[in-house]
Amino acid sequence: MASRRGFLLGSVAAGLFLAGCGSDDDDTPAGPTYTPRGASSAVPAATVTGPIAVRAAPGDASRDYPQLATQAPLAASGYVEEEFFFEGTANRYNTPDQATGSVASSGHPYRSRMLVRRPTNAARFNGIVVVEWVNVTSGYNLDALWQSSSEFFMRNGYAYVGVSAQRVGVQGVPANPALPASLTTWSPTRYGTLDVTAGGTITDDSLSYDVFAQASKAIATPGRVDPLGGLPGRRVLLASGVSQSEGRLVTYHNSIEPLQRLFDGYYLFLGIGPRLRTDLDVKVIKINTENDVLLLREAVARQDDSNVLRTWEIAGTSHVSFQSGAVRTPLLVRDNLPQAPTTCDRPPFARVSPRPVLDAAYGHLVRWIQGGEPPPSAPRIELTAVNAATAASPAVANRDARGNALGGIRLPDHAVPIGTNTGVNSGSGFCVLFGSHEPFDTATLRALYPTRQAYVDAVAASARENLRLGFIVQQDADAYIQAAQTANIGL
Numbered sequence: 001m002a003s004r005r006g007f008l009l010g011s012v013a014a015g016l017f018l019a020g021c022g023s024d025d026d027d028t029p030a031g032p033t034y035t036p037r038g039a040s041s042a043v044p045a046a047t048v049t050g051p052i053a054v055r056a057a058p059g060d061a062s063r064d065y066p067q068l069a070t071q072a073p074l075a076a077s078g079y080v081e082e083e084f085f086f087e088g089t090a091n092r093y094n095t096p097d098q099a100t101g102s103v104a105s106s107g108h109p110y111r112s113r114m115l116v117r118r119p120t121n122a123a124r125f126n127g128i129v130v131v132e133w134v135n136v137t138s139g140y141n142l143d144a145l146w147q148s149s150s151e152f153f154m155r156n157g158y159a160y161v162g163v164s165a166q167r168v169g170v171q172g173v174p175a176n177p178a179l180p181a182s183l184t185t186w187s188p189t190r191y192g193t194l195d196v197t198a199g200g201t202i203t204d205d206s207l208s209y210d211v212f213a214q215a216s217k218a219i220a221t222p223g224r225v226d227p228l229g230g231l232p233g234r235r236v237l238l239a240s241g242v243s244q245s246e247g248r249l250v251t252y253h254n255s256i257e258p259l260q261r262l263f264d265g266y267y268l269f270l271g272i273g274p275r276l277r278t279d280l281d282v283k284v285i286k287i288n289t290e291n292d293v294l295l296l297r298e299a300v301a302r303q304d305d306s307n308v309l310r311t312w313e314i315a316g317t318s319h320v321s322f323q324s325g326a327v328r329t330p331l332l333v334r335d336n337l338p339q340a341p342t343t344c345d346r347p348p349f350a351r352v353s354p355r356p357v358l359d360a361a362y363g364h365l366v367r368w369i370q371g372g373e374p375p376p377s378a379p380r381i382e383l384t385a386v387n388a389a390t391a392a393s394p395a396v397a398n399r400d401a402r403g404n405a406l407g408g409i410r411l412p413d414h415a416v417p418i419g420t421n422t423g424v425n426s427g428s429g430f431c432v433l434f435g436s437h438e439p440f441d442t443a444t445l446r447a448l449y450p451t452r453q454a455y456v457d458a459v460a461a462s463a464r465e466n467l468r469l470g471f472i473v474q475q476d477a478d479a480y481i482q483a484a485q486t487a488n489i490g491l
Contacts, residue, residue, distance in 0.1 A: 034370045036234045037282075038220025041262040046214035048225040050084035052113075052190070059334045063187035066115055067141055068331050070150065077154035080120050084227050085194070086218060087111040090210035092202065093256060098277045101255030108198035108207055112170055113183065113191065114215050116227050117146065118159040125231045126157035128366055130238050130267070131216050133245040134162045136169035139181030140337045144242040145269065145358070147327045152359040155475075159228055159235075163215045165208040166248075170196045173203075179338050186335070208248065209256045212239075216262060236369065238362075240267040243319065250274040257282060265369045269358065270319055273297035278306045285310045285365045285375055289317035289354055290397065290405055290423030291435050293381050299395035300388045302380065310375040312361070312471070314354050315408035316421035318435025322349035342434065344427035350435035352413040352421045356466075356476035364470065376470045382407035397422075402440070409471050412462040412480045416455065418445060418489060445489060452490035459484035 055064040058071075066083045074081055092104040119125045130153070135142040143162040146153070153160055164170050164183065171194070172182030183191035196211055197203050219227055220235050228235070241249040246268045253266055254277050266284040271292050276284060286309065292298040293313055303309060320340075332339050342348050364375035382398035382405070397405040403420040414421060419439035425431050440448070449455035463480040466472045472480075 034236070036220065036236045036264050037261055038217060038235065038237050038264070041217060041220070041260055043210075043213045043217040043260045043262050044088060045218040045221055045223055046086035046088040048084050048086045048218050048223065048227055050225060050227075051082035052085060054083070062189065063335075064190050067183060067186055067335060068143060068337075070117065070143075070146065071331065072150045072154070074117065074154075078120050078124055079117055079154050080229070081115070081117050082227070082229070084114050084116065084225070085111060086114060086215050088210075088214045090198075090207040090214070092206040093209055095209075095251050095255035098254050098275060100258045104206070108202055110196045110198065110207055110211055111194050112164050112196050112211055112215070113194060114164070114227060115141075115143065115162040116160070117150075117153070118228050118231060119157055120229075122230075122232050124157045125159060125233070127233055127236055128238065128362070129159045129161060129219055129228070129235050130240050130362070131212075131219065131263075132160070132162045133165055133212055133239070133241040133249055134169060135242050135245045136164075136166050137244045138338055138340070139168060139172060139176070140186070140332075140335075141169040141183065142242075142328070144324070145240055145267075147324060148355050149359050149362075152362070152473075158362070159231065161215075161219055161227065163212050164194075165196070165212040165215075166205050167196050167203060170194050179336065181337050186337075205248075209252050212252070213256070213260055213262055220262070236264045236366065237262065238265050238267045238365065239263040241269070243270040243272060246270055247272045247274055250276055253277075253280070253282070253284065265365050267361065267365060269354075271296065271298045271301065273301050275301045275303060276309060278303065278309050280308065283308055283365060283368045285312070285361050285368075287312045287314070287354070287357060287361055289313075289319055289321075289435075290315055290350070290381055290408065291317065291319040291433060292423070293383075294395045294397055294423050295432055297394050299383060299386045305377045307374070310364075310377065311380075312357060312375075312378045313381045313408040314352070314357055315381055315405045315410055316350055316352035316414035316417075316423075317354045318350040318423050318425075319433035320349065320430065320435075321353055321355075322351050322437070323353040323355060325349065340430045341428060342431075343429075344425050344431035344434055344436075346425045346436035347438055348425060348431065348434035349437060350421040350423060351419065351437045352411055356411065356472040357409055359476065360471055360473050363473070378409050378469075378471065379407050381405050402444075403438075409466070410462070411466060411472070412459045412484075415462040416458040449490040452487075455487065455489040456481070456484045
């Protein structure tokens, strides 16, 4: 079963890829002619069926609707959500550490599902498809990157595809009759035909790499059924994953990518320790929270930026953020899926949201893929100690007098603090992933910000600096300033 530390946690015309066309905050320019890799990859495309009919409203007892169907305002944004099943035969692979893999055995049948959110108007499609290897640590199929950046995707014309590649999310290990979370146990009526274990003969997830790749190939070069509904033009595929899925994609990148050459870039969030090889010709951006660096061994796995790799670390952030819980919890309640307890040794959930950095990173990665400027390098979180031998606590951050970490990307919530936000916590369950938040008392706030204008000016300066450095987009710079203007600070 997945490790507890991995929980969370445009159209394209005449061969010219135009990223970000018509967007209001993703300033990806029209790039040079770029040929996506998917069309030339030898990976066989899965056979796709669908869209699968939705016969019940989300929350209905029949569960004849997609698990974790989004509550985002799709119709108002010109988007649609559709679910597809896909099938094929997969290889098992040998995956040596940071080395090219090999086929161990072939011909293993599978059937799984993908969840697609896309523009309904072809003119709004920007040509970029974010393909997420959904996270299954908690047993259900968590579309973490959609939940973080759905507003950004819909403003800027991205297509999103969430792929269920692992047995934990499809069939469960083991099934929990009281709280069924895997697809086949959660809704046998809808998902009972799915199987990623070749009839129970392969149970170690070694088929997952081909399951993910063949689904992605069916998006790049669709057959009779196009999961993107016929959106025109070539499709740039970003392989993406969060936490436990990030770890799976690191293995895919290191061992399977050289064999398949399918994806145009890799977007990795919430690392859990594996290192990336840097001798491949595919671009990667890796984004970590303070929590990942300090407690999930990303400090030990740190690598220098290169011509194919950028790593960003965000100070004051936690693996599971306060903001992500606000989006996810109503869906878990609606679908009767398990929730993690939050009784921890320190007040849980850092309040610094990594989401603005996540949004900015997409445009940088796409420009880089097109041959444009690489993403900016970012300072790393300052560390006073790194203990490679201690898995539970491999690193210690250098902190200011109020306990906030120094270094890293410093968003306005962290650079102009109204409390102490850390990536450190302890206690039962997943508390180690929750970070902590402790608000400043009134006297401290008055000393730091004697007037509201002093606070607004400080936030505005930080927002402008983060925008200048490329770590946030204009929409979020404006939002930080607007929030400061209405905050009850300095009164």
